[in-house]
Amino acid sequence: MIDINRDKCMYCGACVGTCPVNCMFLYETRVEVDEDKCIKCGFCERVCPVGAITLIKEAKA
Amino acid sequence: MKEMEYDVLVVGGGPGGSTAARYAAEKGASVLMIEKRQEIGSPVRCGEGISLGWLEDYGIKEDESWLIHRIDGAKVVSPSGFTLEINAKMAGNEVGATIRRDFFDQMLAEMAARAGADIMVKTSARSLIWDDKHNVAGVKARCNGEDCIIKAKVVIGADGFESQIGRWAGISTVLKQGDIATNFQYHMIGIDIDARFSEFHLGSIAKGGGYAWVFPKGEDEANVGLGVTLDMIKQGGEPKRLLDRFIDKHPELKKGKIVEQVAGAVSVGVPPDITVKNGVMLVGDAARMADAITGGGIRNAIRSGKIAGETAGEAIEIGDISHINLYEKRWRAEMEDELYRDWMAKNKLVTLSDEEFDDLISALSEADIENLSVYEILEVVKEKNPKLVEDLMSFL
Numbered sequence: 001m002i003d004i005n006r007d008k009c010m011y012c013g014a015c016v017g018t019c020p021v022n023c024m025f026l027y028e029t030r031v032e033v034d035e036d037k038c039i040k041c042g043f044c045e046r047v048c049p050v051g052a053i054t055l056i057k058e059a060k061a
Numbered sequence: 062m063k064e065m066e067y068d069v070l071v072v073g074g075g076p077g078g079s080t081a082a083r084y085a086a087e088k089g090a091s092v093l094m095i096e097k098r099q100e101i102g103s104p105v106r107c108g109e110g111i112s113l114g115w116l117e118d119y120g121i122k123e124d125e126s127w128l129i130h131r132i133d134g135a136k137v138v139s140p141s142g143f144t145l146e147i148n149a150k151m152a153g154n155e156v157g158a159t160i161r162r163d164f165f166d167q168m169l170a171e172m173a174a175r176a177g178a179d180i181m182v183k184t185s186a187r188s189l190i191w192d193d194k195h196n197v198a199g200v201k202a203r204c205n206g207e208d209c210i211i212k213a214k215v216v217i218g219a220d221g222f223e224s225q226i227g228r229w230a231g232i233s234t235v236l237k238q239g240d241i242a243t244n245f246q247y248h249m250i251g252i253d254i255d256a257r258f259s260e261f262h263l264g265s266i267a268k269g270g271g272y273a274w275v276f277p278k279g280e281d282e283a284n285v286g287l288g289v290t291l292d293m294i295k296q297g298g299e300p301k302r303l304l305d306r307f308i309d310k311h312p313e314l315k316k317g318k319i320v321e322q323v324a325g326a327v328s329v330g331v332p333p334d335i336t337v338k339n340g341v342m343l344v345g346d347a348a349r350m351a352d353a354i355t356g357g358g359i360r361n362a363i364r365s366g367k368i369a370g371e372t373a374g375e376a377i378e379i380g381d382i383s384h385i386n387l388y389e390k391r392w393r394a395e396m397e398d399e400l401y402r403d404w405m406a407k408n409k410l411v412t413l414s415d416e417e418f419d420d421l422i423s424a425l426s427e428a429d430i431e432n433l434s435v436y437e438i439l440e441v442v443k444e445k446n447p448k449l450v451e452d453l454m455s456f457l
Contacts, residue, residue: 012106014243014326017222018291020235026223028097028185043238047291049245049324051298 001056002033002044008052015044015053063209067093067179068377069370070199070213072186072226074101076359077345078219079169080119080366081373082178085217088374092178093211094170095202097185102166106325108246108286109162110259110276111359119363120172127164130278132157133257139422140264140415146426157259159276159284169363184209189216189229189341196382197230197340214382215373218343219366222326227348230341233333234349238292239411240330240404242271242356245300246286247308248278249317256280263422264415266307268293273307275314285314288356290329290411300324329353331404332397337389340382344369350396353404361396368392413449420446 002024013026023037024044045053067090071082074096082094098104113131116123133156134148149156174180184204190212192198199212218226224234254260260275267273270290277283287304301324308314328349336343344350345362352361368391376384413421424442443450 010104010322010324012104012325013221013223014324017224017234017326017328018236018241022225022228025225026097028099028183043291045297046294046299047241047243047326048297049243049300049326051296051301053297 001035001058002038003054003056004031004033005052005054006030008050010050010052012049014047014049018043018047063204063207064212065093065209066199066212067091068213069093069215069217069373070095070211071178071217071219072200073219073221073347074098074170074180074182075166075219075221075345075362076169077347077362077366077369078217079166079173080363081217081219081344081370082173082180083169083176084367084370085374085377086173086177086370088371088378090374090377092173093213094173094178094180095184095186095204095211096170096180096182099183100163101170101180101182102163105162105321105323107162107323107359108244108274108276108284108356109160109278110157110274110284111160111357112157114156115360119367121169121363124168127161127168128158129161130159130256132159132259132277135259135261136255137422138260138262139418140266141419143419143423143426145422146258159259159278165359186211186220186226189226191339195339200226214340215376215385216341217369217373218341218347219345219362221346222328224343224347224349226341227333227336227343230339232335232338232341232343234343234347236328236330236349239270239290239408240328240349240353241291241326242288242329243291243294243300243326244286244288244324244356245304246284246323247304247317247319248282248321248323249285249314250282250320252281252283252285252317253313254281254283256283262307263410264413264418266310267303268299269413269415270411273304282317284323285317286323288327327351327356327358329356329404329407331400335389336392337386340385342369342373342385342388350400353400353407354410361400364396365392368395417446417449421449 270293351358
């Protein structure tokens with residue numbers, strides 16, 4: 001899953017415009033992720049200017 | 062549920078959106094521009110440096126409320142500190158300025174409003190409405206927290222780097238990692254700078270995939286920022302880390318006080334093959350029209366906004382929506398060559414090593430260049446580094 005630290009996030013939308021499958025949306029002051037569409041590529045984590053995003057790799061069930 | 066109907070709906074209240082709204086309204090169309098934030102222009106996501114000399118083409122009068130500091134030229138600084146000074150004369154008499162981007166955007170929105178466009182802030186488009194002919198017929202939105210329906214004959218996507226409208230309409234605005242620059246900036250007070258010049262620092266300080274900038278806002282204050290392309294980044298938070306390192310290496314900046322932080326991304330690629338589809342037109346950053354070398358997006362947003370607004374207005378006037386397809390041809394005729402030229406130059410620049418940047422900048426700074434044309438630059442560099450010129454020539 002994608003964890004967004006809302007205290008670090010500056011809601012700039014860098015992650016939203018970078019997401020290759022458009023599974024993120026910038027609301028006025030928060031970003032939300034559609035986990036069902038997410039392909040866990042990690043682009044959002046790397047592009048974030050302030051390091052607010054962490055891709056948490058889930059252990060296989 | 063609240064329902065509204067307009068000829069033209071513009072999504073996004075930045076320079077591209079406000080300009081499109083203004084010119085469409087001037088053609089007599091009924092226009093609504095919506096902005097998701099509660100205030101136009103805020104929060105700022107911009108280095109706030111612009112060139113001057115083109116604003117009057119768009120009826121924009123220079124005003125101290127947003128044009129807060131004029132500069133005489135730019136200094137391009139290589140990794141070892143060689144400096145190329147570019148003055149107004151060399152750059153074809155184009156001078157620059159640092160602006161208050163929030164006030165600038167508000168001024169443009171006010172012009173749109175005075176031309177007759179309606180504006181709704183704190184209104185966020187959430188999905189498209191389609192008609193039975195598979196054309197976009199408006200958007201579903203949240204207006205001050207309430208669901209609403211906004212019907213429109215033409216929708217202009219001016220929704221910036223996040224670019225949702227285009228993707229919802231079937232236009233792929235996905236960028237390659239090398240065509241995305243992510244940025245961080247401080248507004249700093251109490252620094253020692255030459256306030257007459259903007260500074261651009263090249264090379265490994267931005268991992269060779271970008272630059273650090275100092276854009277003066279006054280005698281002792283500036284926007285100090287750094288951008289780097291995503292393909293150079295392994296870990297999140299890189300722009301901030303690199304910027305802190307850059308400032309740490311510059312004592313004249315290090316003593317400054319930070320009064321504002323700015324984050325954001327820009328495209329440093331080229332627009333998609335299609336920017337008009339199913340009744341939707343894209344302008345500015347939403348259409349990936351920012352300049353690939355500088356990452357500056359304001360001018361191209363305004364240029365494309367005007368063309369889109371006028372074309373949409375004409376379509377309404379003659380009662381033929383398919384007329385908006387002309388937008389594609391019109392903006393490409395005016396802007397495309399420039400966008401591709403700068404993109405190819407950027408793709409070359411990101412391959413240069415620190416040594417090559419030093420060679421390039423030192424050769425140029427020693428030469429007596431009166432008119433900074435591309436060919437004059439190449440002539441000078443050729444003497445020092447023939448191989449580099451050979452590579453550069455291949456895309457000219």
